[in-house]
Amino acid sequence: MSGREGGKKKPLKAPKKESKVLDDEDVAFKQKQKEAQKALAEAAKKASQKGPLVTGGIKKSGKK
Template sequence: MLGHEGGKKKPLKQPKKQAKEMDEEDKAFKQKQKEEQKELRELKAKTTGKGPLAIGVIKQSGKE
């Protein structure tokens, strides 16, 4: 048991991620995604609490 080490080993330090520059396409894409998510949240807020979206008719058989 000579090689036994107590405690946790520390993970190796990762190099810091450098902030990459975003070009105009990336900025437009991110903006479009934010707008779509906002619209989805608004639609979810409208639909919650209203009951079922599809109103079905219960079919009755000819037997009574």
């Protein structure tokens, strides 16, 4: 055991992934996902603009 072998060893490099060929169904699916995510973001934005949903109700004071 020499001093050079101590410590962590570098992991082997992973082989590069091949680029996938996208067909029409994949392109349409990704487009549909983008539109759904955009709609969800808009709905969240509209919901955050309104005031608190729960207002009123019985409020308890510390006094008896």
